[in-house]
Amino acid sequence: MSQGTERTKRVPPAQIQEVAKALSGDLRLRILETLGDRTMSVSQLAEGLGVAQPTVSINMQILEQAGLVTTTQGANREKLCSRSCDDVRFELPNAPGDALHELEEIVMPVGLYTSCSVQPTCGLAGMDGIIGCPDDPRSFYLPERAGAELLWFSGAGYVEYRFPNPVPPELPLKGLRISAELCSEAIGFNEEWPSDITLYVNGKRIGTVTPGGDYGQERGKLTPTWWAYGTQHGDLYEWRIEGDGCYVGKQRTADTTLDELELHFLRPILVRFEVEPDAPNCRGLNLFGEQFGNYSQAIKMTFVK
Structure with missing residues (x-):
């Protein structure tokens, strides 16, 4: 975690399953671990993790949809990836229907x-x-x-x-x-x-x-x-x-x-x-x-x- 900076993602009940699913994959956890405080391209992640670039891209998409990473386009049109949070806080449902989307x-x-x-x-x-x-x-x-x-x-x-x-x-x-x-x-x-x-x-x-x-x-x-x-x-x-x-x-x-x-x-x-x-x-x-x-x-x- 960055010194003096705490980035907490609050997950409402309706999004718990999506975020939990994104965190359930070993490779996705390794991607988050590798990114840490850095910004890396998909090709750099693939090389560092020792897996194929398409596999990294697919798992990055899951992490991005869950709001755990962000991506931007680099100077050479390559996708640059960074972690969007250091902590995740799940807000558990308290009443019937809390875990459902509107x-x-x-x-x-x-x-x-x-x-x-x-x-x-x-x-x-x-x-x-x-x-x-x-x-x-x-x-x-x-x-x-x-x-x-x-x-x-x-x-x-x-x-x-x-x-x-x-x-x-x-x-x-x-x-x-x-x-x-x-x-x-x-x-x-x-x-x-x-x-x-x-x-x-x-x-x-x-x-x-x-x-x-x-x-x-x-x-x-x-x-x-x-x-x-x-x-x-x-x-x-x-x-x-x-x-x-x-x-x-x-x-x-x-x-x-x-x-x-x-x-x-x-x-x-x-x-x-x-x-x-x-x-x-x-x-x-x-x-x-x-x-x-x-x-x-x-x-x-x-x-x-």
């Missing part, structure tokens, strides 16, 4: 559905290629589906997910938000091919959105280069369930309230994306993960406390 988020990969009903055209794609066989519903039950970044089916059908509930029962919620990137499903693609996609939470109908088509004219910003098929991206939608009802944007979509969802700390929250058989626009869906389409996110559930 907005607690859970992101679910699109391939981790627990139930589905699909019909051709249908399929799944990962970062490296098609999963299983296109237009074969049996592919939706392969273990490899966990790595899917895009799934699609035509006509009527659904995929359903189970989210954990991180909010203790003593803590009242102000709202629940669910967002995802979606479009309809046509053979190849069709820019004018609307589909009515309905969200259900714990069996309650939350609201329907209608993407205007199966978008393929412009390449998705995140879509991998190997993907030479029609669908490229979707629209990003967010459903909100609040104390007085359900909304998509400013539009009220249902009277179901947050209390009526009957959220329980020890039970999963069921989230279903469905194209209903009697929907006026029954034209399937494409559901995008964080590495496909235009938006870097999978299915996101946000708890507003």
